[in-house]
Amino acid sequence: MAQGIDFQISARDGKARRCALSTPRGEIRTPAFMPVGTAATVKAMLPGSVRETGADILLGNTYHLMLRPGAQRVHDLGGLHRFMNWDRPILTDSGGFQVMSLADLRRLSEDGVKFRSHIDGSEHMLSPETSMEIQKLLGSDIVMCFDECPALPADRERIAESMRLSMRWAQRSRDAFGDRPGHALFGIQQGGLEEDLRGESAEALAAIGFDGYAIGGLAVGEGQEAMFGCLDFAPGQLPDDKPRYLMGVGKPDDIVGAVRRGVDMFDCVLPSRSGRTGQGLTRRGPVNLRNARHKDDPRPLDPECACPCCSGYSRAYLHHVVRSGEIIASMLLTWHNLHYYQELMQGLRDAIEAGRLDAFAADFDAQRAQGDLPPV
């Protein structure tokens, strides 16, 4: 493990783990949810507010930041933490996933991916070496290996080839990352839904040696049942004594299911993106504030929630500002959604410590089964 990075497992309940990942910029309590700050901002939130929801770490996107404002510029302005005014840990993705989903005219080779920016058409190259350099310029605390992720469904041959390319890129990422005390490098397991390919990938990564291990290539359209099927074996193939991160997941019920299967870290745009489209995520499930049923409702979005949205505003007000396209609608609902996610993570951590994760999960399901509050 890199100097200055420490990982301790303090409790277990079944396959679930309660851990702490320490970095020079602060401790990350796991199971952890990382809000997504794509373009050096968690949209509609001040960094201090994100911290107040309980987040220990943010995620930044290499692909977006390299194109605009540019990694060298961020570096020259003091690094990403200073630039966006967030002094706690930041994890950056490698750009690999987004270049495949967003960029134009991609050309994949053994060396890396050549592509054109979706913003201005300019030509760029991402490879294990350039991705490590960009993430270093940004000043990321947790750096992700550059990998390739095929969209599912894909045939087994394609998945195997892609996974083996990603493992060669993992070694090149490790070599290019070098020795950076206080900074962690995570490897990414691939192999689609195939147990033997996931196992081969896990072995290759463990042989190289990383500070943490991500499960990549899931939540790409396979559905929850298939994802859970894969998570029944994938986390257990990875080293037990390092953090395990499920990339791009997910809905609250995805997270609860994945924690029970041994995953420690998550990121997803869902709570922030939903907050900008009038959707509140609550313990009783999603609530669409655009719906006319809220027009005269004086109750808060979630009467049991202590966030600034629920303690100060009615559903009627939220309905009004969502319908009017007011900026405060995004601010309040994003705050609530992130607060709800962090409260869920705290609940999971407490339950693992107390050895009552099964009861917590049963209660979680029961509350969601009730559905939203009955109309007034």
Ligand SMILES: [Zn+2]
């Ligand atoms: Zn709330």
